[in-house]
Amino acid sequence: MNQSIKEYIVSINSAIEKENFGDKPQELYEPIRYIMSLGGKRMRPLLSLLSYQLYKDDLTEVIPASLAVEIFHNFTLMHDDIMDNAPLRRGKQTVHEKWNNPVAILSGDVMLVKAYQQIIQYAPTAKLTEILQKFNQCAIEVCEGQQIDMNFEEQETVHEDDYIEMIRLKTAVLLGFSLEYGGILAMDNEADQALLYQMGVNAGIGFQLMDDLLDVYADQDKFGKQVGGDIIANKKTYLLIKAKELATGKNSLELNQWLKAQDFNKEEKVTAVKSIYDQLNIKKLTEIKMNEYFEKAFKNLEDIDAPAEKKAIIKDFFNYLINREQ
Amino acid sequence: MNQSIKEYIVSINSAIEKENFGDKPQELYEPIRYIMSLGGKRMRPLLSLLSYQLYKDDLTEVIPASLAVEIFHNFTLMHDDIMDNAPLRRGKQTVHEKWNNPVAILSGDVMLVKAYQQIIQYAPTAKLTEILQKFNQCAIEVCEGQQIDMNFEEQETVHEDDYIEMIRLKTAVLLGFSLEYGGILAMDNEADQALLYQMGVNAGIGFQLMDDLLDVYADQDKFGKQVGGDIIANKKTYLLIKAKELATGKNSLELNQWLKAQDFNKEEKVTAVKSIYDQLNIKKLTEIKMNEYFEKAFKNLEDIDAPAEKKAIIKDFFNYLINREQ
Numbered sequence: 001m002n003q004s005i006k007e008y009i010v011s012i013n014s015a016i017e018k019e020n021f022g023d024k025p026q027e028l029y030e031p032i033r034y035i036m037s038l039g040g041k042r043m044r045p046l047l048s049l050l051s052y053q054l055y056k057d058d059l060t061e062v063i064p065a066s067l068a069v070e071i072f073h074n075f076t077l078m079h080d081d082i083m084d085n086a087p088l089r090r091g092k093q094t095v096h097e098k099w100n101n102p103v104a105i106l107s108g109d110v111m112l113v114k115a116y117q118q119i120i121q122y123a124p125t126a127k128l129t130e131i132l133q134k135f136n137q138c139a140i141e142v143c144e145g146q147q148i149d150m151n152f153e154e155q156e157t158v159h160e161d162d163y164i165e166m167i168r169l170k171t172a173v174l175l176g177f178s179l180e181y182g183g184i185l186a187m188d189n190e191a192d193q194a195l196l197y198q199m200g201v202n203a204g205i206g207f208q209l210m211d212d213l214l215d216v217y218a219d220q221d222k223f224g225k226q227v228g229g230d231i232i233a234n235k236k237t238y239l240l241i242k243a244k245e246l247a248t249g250k251n252s253l254e255l256n257q258w259l260k261a262q263d264f265n266k267e268e269k270v271t272a273v274k275s276i277y278d279q280l281n282i283k284k285l286t287e288i289k290m291n292e293y294f295e296k297a298f299k300n301l302e303d304i305d306a307p308a309e310k311k312a313i314i315k316d317f318f319n320y321l322i323n324r325e326q
Numbered sequence: 327m328n329q330s331i332k333e334y335i336v337s338i339n340s341a342i343e344k345e346n347f348g349d350k351p352q353e354l355y356e357p358i359r360y361i362m363s364l365g366g367k368r369m370r371p372l373l374s375l376l377s378y379q380l381y382k383d384d385l386t387e388v389i390p391a392s393l394a395v396e397i398f399h400n401f402t403l404m405h406d407d408i409m410d411n412a413p414l415r416r417g418k419q420t421v422h423e424k425w426n427n428p429v430a431i432l433s434g435d436v437m438l439v440k441a442y443q444q445i446i447q448y449a450p451t452a453k454l455t456e457i458l459q460k461f462n463q464c465a466i467e468v469c470e471g472q473q474i475d476m477n478f479e480e481q482e483t484v485h486e487d488d489y490i491e492m493i494r495l496k497t498a499v500l501l502g503f504s505l506e507y508g509g510i511l512a513m514d515n516e517a518d519q520a521l522l523y524q525m526g527v528n529a530g531i532g533f534q535l536m537d538d539l540l541d542v543y544a545d546q547d548k549f550g551k552q553v554g555g556d557i558i559a560n561k562k563t564y565l566l567i568k569a570k571e572l573a574t575g576k577n578s579l580e581l582n583q584w585l586k587a588q589d590f591n592k593e594e595k596v597t598a599v600k601s602i603y604d605q606l607n608i609k610k611l612t613e614i615k616m617n618e619y620f621e622k623a624f625k626n627l628e629d630i631d632a633p634a635e636k637k638a639i640i641k642d643f644f645n646y647l648i649n650r651e652q
Contacts, residue, residue, distance in 0.1 A: 022466070028473045079435060083428035102409035102476060105431060106469050109405060112438055113465045120458050128454060132446050139439045140348070143432050147354045150428060 002316050008049045008059070012042045015063050016070065021114065031095045031107040032114070035074045038090045044069040044178040050314050051182035051196050054306035062185055065122035068115045068135075069178045075111035076142055078104055083150065091224070112139075127184055134184075138177040145170025152236045163241050164205060172204025192304050199300035203318060206293035210322065212237040213286050216274060228270030234259055238289065239282050243273075246280045294322060328642050334375045334385070338368045341389050342396065347440065357421045357433040358440070361400045364416045370395040370504040376640050377508035377522050380632035388511055391448035394441045394461075395504045401437035402468055404430055409476065417550075438465075453510055460510075464503040471496025478562045489567050490531060498530025518630050525626035529644060532619035536648065538563040539612050542600060554596030560585055564615065565608050569599075572606045620648060 016036055022029040045066035052062040080086075081094040082104050088094060096104035116132075123131050148166045152158050180197040187193075214223065215230040216239060230237050247255050255276050258269055277283065297318065301311055342362055348355040371392035378388040406412075407420040408430050414420060422430035442458075449457050474492045478484050506523040513519075540549065541556040542565060556563050573581050581602050584595055603609065623644065627637055 025470060025473045025477055027477065028470060079431055083431060101427075103473075105405055105409060106473055109435075109438065110466055110469045112435065113462055113469070116442060116458070117462045120455060120462065125455060129446060129451060132442065132458075136439055136443045136446065140436055143436045143439070144351060144354060147351045147429075147432055151351055151353065 001320050002313055004053075004313055005046070005050075005317055008046055008053075009042055011059070011063050012045045012049070012066065012070070015067055016042075019067065022110070027099065027103050028107055028110055031078070031099055031103055032074075032111055034098070035078055035089070035095055035107075036071070038092055040090060042070060044073050044174060046317075047175060047178040047200060048182035048185075050317065051179040052186045053313065054183070054304065054310045055186035061122070062182055065118065065185055066178075066182065068118035068122075069174065069181065071111050071118060072115035072135075072139065073174060075108050075115060076146070078108040078111065080146060082108075083146070123185070131181060131184055134177060134180060138173050141169045141173045142171075145173075155236075157244065158236050158241050160238070160241055160245065163236070163238055167205055167208040168201060171208050172201045175204035175207075176200030189305065192306070195300045195304050199297045199304075202293045202297035202300060206290050206297060207321065209238055209286055209290035209293065212239055213283065213290065216270075216277065217283060228266070228274070231270050231273045232266050238286055239277060242285055243277055243280055243282050246282075247276065251276050251279060294318070327646050328639055330379075330639055331372070331376075331643055334372055334379075335368055337385070337389050338371045338375070338392065338396070341393055342368075345393065348436070353425065353429050354433055354436055357404070357425055357429055358400075358437055360424070361404055361415070361421055361433075362397070364418055366416060368396060370399050370500060372643075373501060373504040373526060374508035374511075376643065377505045378512045379639065380509070380630065380636045381512040387448070388508055391444065391511055392504075392508065394444035394448075395500065395507065397437050397444060398441040398461075398465065399500060401434050401441060402472070404434040404437065406472060408434075409472070449511070457507060457510055460503060460506060464499050467495045467499045468497075471499075481562075483570065484562050484567050486564070486567055486571065489562070489564055493531055493534040494527060497534050498527045501530035501533075502526030515631065518632070521626045521630050525623045525630075528619045528623035528626060532616050532623060533647065535564055535612055535616035535619065538565055539609065539616065542596075542603065543609060554592070554600070557596050557599045558592050564612055565603060568611055569603055569606055569608050572608075573602065577602050577605060620644070 019036070020029075021032045021036075045063075048066035048069060049059055049062055052059060052066075056062075077089060078095050081089055082096045082101055086094050087097050094104070095107060099107075116135075119131060119135060120128065145166055145168070148162075149170055152163070152166065176197040177200070179200040180193050183189075183193045183196040212230070215225070215235075215237065216228060218227050220227045226232075229235075230240070234240070243255060244252075255273065258264070258273055261269065298315065301314055304311065345362070346355075347358045347362075371389075374392035374395060375385055375388055378385060378392075382388075403415060404421050407415055408422045408427055412420050413423050420430070421433060425433075442461075445457060445461060446454065471492055471494070474488075475496055478489070478492065502523040503526070505526040506519050509515075509519045509522040538556070541551070541561075541563065542554060544553050546553045552558075555561075556566070560566070569581060570578075581599065584590070584599055587595065624641065627640055630637065
């Protein structure tokens with residue numbers, strides 16, 4: 001990873017560590033510090049720094065402002081984990097497991113307010129309304145995406161386009177907003193602000209497709225979670241949606257049997273479904289779709305009016321993420 | 327009730343009915359329309375109108391702005407009902423009962439964002455930062471109050487002052503903000519804005535003490551809920567807190583027995599605890615405390631620099647609420 005990026009992440013982490021969030025009642029604030037300290041890539045505030053550095057050399061101002069998107073992201077994780085009954089987050093107990101559901105609901109609510117506080121505290125007054133309108137839109141879309149994702153789990157069939165729209169809402173628009181936010185804080189070129197947003201959305205869809213792929217094809221030694229987890233859980237990923245669309249005859253029959261199986265050997269199921277994916281060329285099809293979005297993102301970056309050496313930092317970062325685990 | 331106030335409530339309800347909130351996915355927006363249509367006194371937006379009318383004759387602008395506090399209030403109800411496992415709200419199924427917990431969490435989250443949207447859409451740019459800062463503070467305090475209230479249910483003893491502070495946070499500050507919000511939208515006198523806030527907080531504490539009283543001493547025919555519900559549930563109200571503080575000897579023994587009883591006749595418990603309250607003069611003590619706060623609120627109103635006939639509308643409204651069910 002690029003040296004500047006490493007330094008950016010250090011700055012973001014140090015700003016998060018300095019945040020106190022609040023004291024009393026501790027049941028409200030301890031979970032906020034806990035989830036914020038679990039780490040993660042800090043991708044969203046990093047994107048705000050990366051778009052800001054396209055136009056400004058001194059990042060002092062954007063660092064505290066960028067925490068808003070990290071706080072918002074962790075609010076969504078805290079609430080999503082309750083909804084998904086998730087026991088673990090980054091290898092540690094989730095907040096609702098470590099405390100309880102009411103604490104996770106309420107601490108999450110406070111985090112959403114804190115995200116607004118962070119924006120309001122650090123945005124210049126002249127740009128506040130614009131930033132908040134875009135943030136509101138993004139926040140609502142993220143909730144819509146989560147609800148659509150939950151709905152998909154109850155649906156027999158999900159169409160490819162609906163899946164892409166769901167991941168756009170659930171994960172990509174926040175990457176778009178994070179980049180746009182840094183851009184708005186740094187400059188006034190609306191066309192470039194829109195390109196930053198589009199770049200984030202396109203890259204975000206690509207990253208989610210990459211995550212879907214990695215869940216099946218990652219090297220278990222390098223992968224943080226169990227490879228095949230999505231297959232075991234019948235998660236409606238791009239891979240499964242394409243496979244259901246394309247499977248015929250014996251493949252279709254077999255896939256449906258695995259999807260309905262209540263009692264099965266996990267490894268056997270993963271191997272069998274993977275073999276169906278292979279016969280249907282699902283890996284390649286997903287890669288094509290994914291690369292389509294990455295190419296759109298790189299095209300957005302090209303079109304942005306900023307110094308080439310500054311844009312190269314973003315390009316390198318995306319390439320680092322794309323090649324990381326493949 | 328004063329004729330203007332009735333008209334204000336009609337305007338608020340009609341503005342709420344016109345709001346669509348959103349369409350897809352319907353699992354997210356249907357619960358918002360549902361909870362917003364359950365009615366209630368619309369006390370918070372009404373307070374914004376009441377403070378606004380102190381200074382302005384045309385209320386067109388403040389009506390849509392005032393919906394923000396009603397949306398926020400209903401967000402807190404939706405999430406509180408999950409935390410409290412409440413089956414009913416205003417005699418109808420709660421959202422988490424009618425749908426499920428994830429839907430109630432997520433719809434609530436969207437409502438919090440919608441409250442911000444409503445403020446941002448209707449506040450003049452020059453006042454936006456100030457309004458949002460005060461709203462953030464209020465929103466966080468409401469969450470703190472809810473957490474402290476939940477903590478109290480696990481505590482053996484709660485001190486009177488801590489109880490007053492809890493109800494200040496959980497319910498009174500939002501009444502304070504609602505009044506202040508209307509004031510900020512109408513004029514620039516910061517001293518009066520502060521008085522409006524203080525009046526709301528003082529009245530809010532008074533109303534909560536009145537609710538505590540009514541739960542024990544209301545006329546069952548006029549009371550919407552079961553009289554004695556708080557006694558049956560061992561709810562730590564001002565009355566119980568005072569009784570535990572003052573009871574000695576036989577009263578103390580008997581009160582503690584009722585608090586620990588697992589299997590009891592509800593009516594018998596209500597009668598017995600009420601009789602202990604009577605021996606300890608709890609009704610009178612609570613009324614004294616309550617009236618202290620109402621008097622502070624009326625004093626705040628007196629100190630506000632606005633036409634007497636406009637202030638009289640607020641005074642009449644408070645008096646209407648205070649005398650309503652006593």
